Amino acid sequence: MRLGVDVGGTFTDLVALGAGEIVTAKVPSTPRDQSVGVMNAIESSGVEAAAVAALAHGMTVATNALLERRGARTALITTEGFRDVLEIARQNRPSLYDLTRDRPPPLVPRELRFTVRERMGPAGELVPLDEEDLDRVISELGEAGVEAVAVCLLFAFTHPEHERRVGEALRGALPEVHVSLSSEVLPEFREYERFSTTAADAYLAPRLAAYLKNLGGKVKEAGMPAPLIMQSSGGVSRIEDAAASSAAFVLSGPAGGVVGAAYAARASGYADVLTFDMGGTSTDVAAVLGGEAQTTTESVVAGVPIKLPMVDIHTVSAGGGSIAWADAGGALRVGPHSAGAEPGPAAYGRGGGEPTVTDANLFLGYLADGAELGGEVVLRRELAEEALGGLGEKLGLEAGEVARGVVRVANAEMVRALRVISVERGLDPREFALLAFGGAGGMHACSLAEELGIKTVLIPRAGGVLSALGLAISDLRRDYVSPLLADLESVKTGELEERFRALEEAAAGDLESPEFTRRADLRYRGQSFELTVEADELKRLEERFHAAHERRYGYRMEDETVELVNLRLIATVPVDKPELKEPSPEGKAEPARREADFGGEWLEVPVLRREEMGKGSEVSGPAIVEFRESTCVVRPGWGGAIDGAGTLVLEREDG
Structure with missing residues (x-):
């Protein structure tokens, strides 16, 4: 059997596929050590260890470390004169008209940012690497007691020699310290995004490696194969690869949900869907076009730009556990704070006293009083009513009015999220079906569809554990990139083929008999950002870019020069995917x-x-x-x- 185990903020879900059957399980998450929840889910499923052929896992360890700023003590080494690139950033403001808002501080404080004397230019070495200066920096790092180091030198994406030498010296002198090289993490131009992504990789690596070592040990002790870990890009990777490239796993859990949603939609004959995953802590939405999840390299997670391929997911703090409260002006608000798994909503009876979206749904009759969740939680309506009534006293409302208000406010937040990944991407939501999943998704789906003018709502059978299903059917995947900044008209077919062949050779050494998908990043000359299109033929690249630009921004400029920026390769090893079948009912049950x-x-x-x-x-x-x-x-x-x-x-x- 193939197992998928997804750790959410409130529940840990499991799906096991094999021999034509689907086994599911849901248990409360264990935030202090997520691996405990993983093993509890496996035990609850009743699946024998000897029957497990593969175990795929999606987790929130990296995401939580970024959100809570609980990563490793990290240093940065860069070219002399560029110490503050992380701090200067792009000078964009998080909220244009709010003068009190500021971006989160960089992951590496200024006292842990070091410089070495060297310089690479577009054509190669300009100033040799100063070995004495490097020795000085390594000595200072040893005294600073850091756990990880990000190495980001100028033009290392095309001339990595100096950066590799710095990494070699660091690993020799400080073997216990994790080292992330930008030329390995993100070999692309734009120094700030490259610095930010590499710093995030170093910041997360020690925490993620410790978690994966802990999980791998428990899984091995139970007699099961080493787990595969879901990447943000929508494919799974070997556990050792996950420990070595942590920044690629910050959206591990949500990506599994989109993969599962695309699979379920295809099985029902729908290629274009908006996915709506409402869990206990947050809601994740994404678009699936032509049966494939859309990816982006422009993600910002917890205020940190990470320019690696990720499923294009938009997340809002509106889940079943989102807490309702009254602001200073007496208005009803929902989130961003969540009751989580511990203590959970008031109705759980675990010590939570603040009303949540789940409490509102229970009071309104959508959930049954006395219903069991995850085998351990029993919902109690009187506790939900008490919590809603307490908030109602502050607002001058009855418990029922508060409950209806909580649902409306949460719905408004989720509608805004769905507009971000549809209307703001040049997509008309009325042309899509809405596929709802997650423990709470089905309760809100019809209301959201009405707001957006959507005519069809899909609720898969395994909708409550669809992220886990997505993990169980995910292909092995690795992403590769090669920078190539040039006018598209000057690029020769032979040069393009040579570069793609080099990437494919590298992929063939990492994966066994992979399948390849070629893509390219393009832009109009003078633009700051690119669009990614299929790159199977050079002669079709320009028209595909014009069409993609028109869909996203509403216009095309066919008289402008198109620039090629990066070549991308997606290497996958497909896994067998079971056919979803539903038998006829055995009889007519009375509701x-x-x-x-x-x-x-x-x-x-x-x-x-x-x-x-x-x-x-x-x-x-x-x-x-x-x-x-x-x-x-x-x-x-x-x-x-x-x-x-x-x-x-x-x-x-x-x-």
């Missing part, structure tokens, strides 16, 4: 009924158990469908049926 709030009116609605439904089973709103790990609220005016892949396909009946 339960309970009261739930729709538009301020309490209605007695049918409650269907997904386990008793099958291919062709229909539902008409208002209704509630209870999946094993999640719940779907079918609003009035919506209806649909279970398709052959096990997905509940809902259509807007009133237009």
